[in-house]
Structures are given as C-alpha cells and as structure tokens.
Amino acid sequence: MVDTAALSIPLSAPHLTGTESNRLQTTPADLWPEWVPAFEQALAQRVSSRFALATQSGTAALELALRALGIGPGDTVICPALTFAATANAIRSVGATPVFVGSESISWGLDPDALETALQREQQRPRAIVVVDLYGMPANWPALQAIADRYGLPLVADAAESLGSALHGQACGTLGLLNAVSFNLNKVITTYGGGALLTNAPQLAAKARVVANQGRQTEPPFSVIESGGNYRMGPLSAGLGLDQLPLLSARVQARRAIFERYFAALGQWPGLTFQPERLGAFSNRWLTAVRIDPVQTGITRDALIDRLRCEMVETRPVFMPLHRQPAFAGCNVYGSSETNRIANEGLCLPSGSALTDAQIERVIASVRCALAKNKRPES
Known part of the structure; x- marks a missing residue:
C-alpha cells in the first residue's frame, strides 16, 4: 500500500538537523x-x-x-x-x-x-x-x-x-x-x-x-x-x-535557490508573475509567492490550488485582507484595490529549505500540467 503522506509536498516544514x-x-x-x-x-x-x-x-x-x-x-x-x-x-x-x-x-x-x-x-x-x-x-x-x-x-x-x-x-x-x-x-x-x-x-x-x-x-x-x-x-x-x-544563512540560501528554480521554469509563463524584489532588497524568500492572472492563464488561483492538492502539493492562497474578515468589520481601510487584486490572485508555492530536488521538480511539473490544460489558444 502506498503511503500517501510520504508523497505529499509540504508548504514549509520545520527543517531540523536531527542533532537538536x-x-x-x-x-x-x-x-x-x-x-x-x-x-x-x-x-x-x-x-x-x-x-x-x-x-x-x-x-x-x-x-x-x-x-x-x-x-x-x-x-x-x-x-x-x-x-x-x-x-x-x-x-x-x-x-x-x-x-x-x-x-x-x-x-x-x-x-x-x-x-x-x-x-x-x-x-x-x-x-x-x-x-x-x-x-x-x-x-x-x-x-x-x-x-x-x-x-x-x-x-x-x-x-x-x-x-x-x-x-x-x-x-x-x-x-x-x-x-x-x-x-x-x-x-x-x-x-x-x-x-x-x-x-x-x-x-x-x-x-x-x-x-x-x-x-x-x-x-x-x-x-x-x-x-x-x-x-x-x-x-x-x-x-x-x-x-x-x-x-540561518544556509536556510535562506536554500529558499532563494528554490525560488530561482521556480522562476527559471515558470517565470515566462503568460499570466504567472512572481513577487518582485526591488533594487537594493534581499528577500529570504520565506515563501515563493506568485500571482495567477485568470484571464491570461485560463485558470483561477483557487482552481490551481485544487489541482495541486490532487497532486498532493500543498500550497496556500495569499492572506485574505484583514478588512474583508469578520473580526475586523468596521475598521477603516485605505487603498484596498491593489490589495484585493493581489489577494485574489496570489498563491504561495512549497518553499521549505528541506525540499528535495525531486520534490521541487514535481511541483514545477504539477504547475505546468495544470496551466497547460487551461492554456488559451493563440489568437
């Protein structure tokens, strides 16, 4: 019997050395x-x-x-x-x-x-x-x-x-x-x-x-x-x-390397954009975050999450804006339009520093497969 838990790819699991x-x-x-x-x-x-x-x-x-x-x-x-x-x-x-x-x-x-x-x-x-x-x-x-x-x-x-x-x-x-x-x-x-x-x-x-x-x-x-x-x-x-x-430095290097793998494989896909790193910034890439444009990709962010879940790839939608959550109803909010767009399109990919090469390639293949099934025909 296949151990499905062993096949799942977590979003960001704790990375221990075994000597703690x-x-x-x-x-x-x-x-x-x-x-x-x-x-x-x-x-x-x-x-x-x-x-x-x-x-x-x-x-x-x-x-x-x-x-x-x-x-x-x-x-x-x-x-x-x-x-x-x-x-x-x-x-x-x-x-x-x-x-x-x-x-x-x-x-x-x-x-x-x-x-x-x-x-x-x-x-x-x-x-x-x-x-x-x-x-x-x-x-x-x-x-x-x-x-x-x-x-x-x-x-x-x-x-x-x-x-x-x-x-x-x-x-x-x-x-x-x-x-x-x-x-x-x-x-x-x-x-x-x-x-x-x-x-x-x-x-x-x-x-x-x-x-x-x-x-x-x-x-x-x-x-x-x-x-x-x-x-x-x-x-x-x-x-x-x-x-x-x-x-810390090694863990950051590993997460940035995972981001670079994703970017190299998926960065040119129409409608898929990665969270930018402005000049002078150095991100630990705690989570590799992307935006899924449903018009260009032909698939919504939530549908992509469902597809990847079927492949036992754990992802996470970008945080729901707090002004849209019941606990904070009535609080003042300014500049919500871009926030809502990011929240509706944003997705975090598996980024844990303990991910293996095989797991990273499986994530890439799963994303490509999901996007390819919904690729819009050339005009």
Whole structure:
C-alpha cells in the first residue's frame, strides 16, 4: 500500500538537523536557563541590533513592542491590510484599533501613497505604523520612513517572516524603531514557537523587559512598577534557537535557490508573475509567492490550488485582507484595490529549505500540467 503522506509536498516544514537533542543531553538541567540570554545575545549580534528580548511568539513580541510605546485602549495603529491576522490581533490585544492600509504592487507591503492618504484623512492621530515584510520581502522602508518622520510617528516592524532578509545591506528586524521576529514552525529557522523583540533604543528595551517580566523590575527591589505579563521564551526553545541560528544563512540560501528554480521554469509563463524584489532588497524568500492572472492563464488561483492538492502539493492562497474578515468589520481601510487584486490572485508555492530536488521538480511539473490544460489558444 502506498503511503500517501510520504508523497505529499509540504508548504514549509520545520527543517531540523536531527542533532537538536544533543544540547539537552550534554548540559546539566540547572544550566538550561542560561540559554535564554545566550540566544538573545547571539540573535542581537547576528542582525546587528543592540538589544534582543526572546519571547513566547512573534505575536507576543509585536504586542510587547506596542506596550513599550505606551499604546493602549482608545489608540489607533496603522496596519497593513494584507498580512496575517496576528499583526492586527496584537494591536487589538493592547486595546487599540487597527486602521488598515493597502499594498503597493512591488513589495506587496504598505503602499506609501495609501499611507499618506490614511494619515491625512484619519480624524484621530495614530500612535504608530506597523510595517510588514510580506513573505520575507522588505517593504518600501525609505518611503515609509520619510512619511513617518513627517508625521512624527514610530515605525514598528512585523518582521515575523523576514529574518535573514535585508534592505540596502541592513537586516530586516532592525529597520523599525521596534521589531518583532518569529521562530514559528514554518519559519526559516524555528524554535518550535517563539519570537523576539529587537531594538536599538535602550529605554524601550528596558521597558519591554519589565513588561515581559509581569511588570516587575529585573533588579532589586523587584517592585511591580507597571502592568505586565509573561512574554518570555522558555529555555528549551532558546536552546533550539542556539542550534538553529548558525544555520540561518544556509536556510535562506536554500529558499532563494528554490525560488530561482521556480522562476527559471515558470517565470515566462503568460499570466504567472512572481513577487518582485526591488533594487537594493534581499528577500529570504520565506515563501515563493506568485500571482495567477485568470484571464491570461485560463485558470483561477483557487482552481490551481485544487489541482495541486490532487497532486498532493500543498500550497496556500495569499492572506485574505484583514478588512474583508469578520473580526475586523468596521475598521477603516485605505487603498484596498491593489490589495484585493493581489489577494485574489496570489498563491504561495512549497518553499521549505528541506525540499528535495525531486520534490521541487514535481511541483514545477504539477504547475505546468495544470496551466497547460487551461492554456488559451493563440489568437
């Protein structure tokens, strides 16, 4: 009997070495807590950030960033419409309200023109702007920073998907005043959950560390000086992070190589376009993302997903825009037209760094076969 599970090609499976348990076996248990500060130091050095605070998740890191800025009930925060729900959930978790802004066609990140419109039209001045490097692609940070500076607003990076990416040589995860990264199961490197808050601002780092420690001072007299919570990463996750972090460059190289394979094989297919990488950007290509024009290809994105599922190839539609989801009904949105087009056409292909050559070729063959069956005749 054929094991169909063994034949399936996952979207982005965790890539482990098989030696992760060695650290546990060779280190006395009473020394495990030391892995947390060691991982924080290693991460900060890796991305050239002054401070790093390891957290339970990337969402927790983003929430912690907002709390460090003093954002709370009654405030509004600019948020991309095209992003995972965690970005807006973190805003809601501190009691603030998201204001959604649409995407530009290049990076698929925040559209500077739509952002300017939102800031001009919103009656209440937002407290911050959250920028997402979607699918690992750096957003148009220079243009966004210029707008933020004019309005005196901080940029907070949701860099959950972009660890290992860079813009003009500067690492993603350091482009904002505060930056949240993720080590979830499907990320470039994983701690089986977990995240981190990165910043170069000493006062914000100190406040975040207190908030993450139940609002309790980290030194004597250990007074509870403000409202806080338990945001900290556990030592087992940190230990895994210490094993994974040295592999970051290799994992990014592998994902970029997978993207290049897909692009070489499919990049000239009419109606199929890959997420662009603007001049100066270096994407980790966490997920290879493409747009399927149903008119030119003769097939919708959703129909292609169904075809590939029959071939046991796991894909994912681009995130449904948050302004179209019931949980965020009533939130203001600006610049939704391009966002909706990307969301309706966008598809993520299997991109895990552990994919074999045979699996990559199977994905390519499956996509080609599905497109060929619907290829429009030459006029």
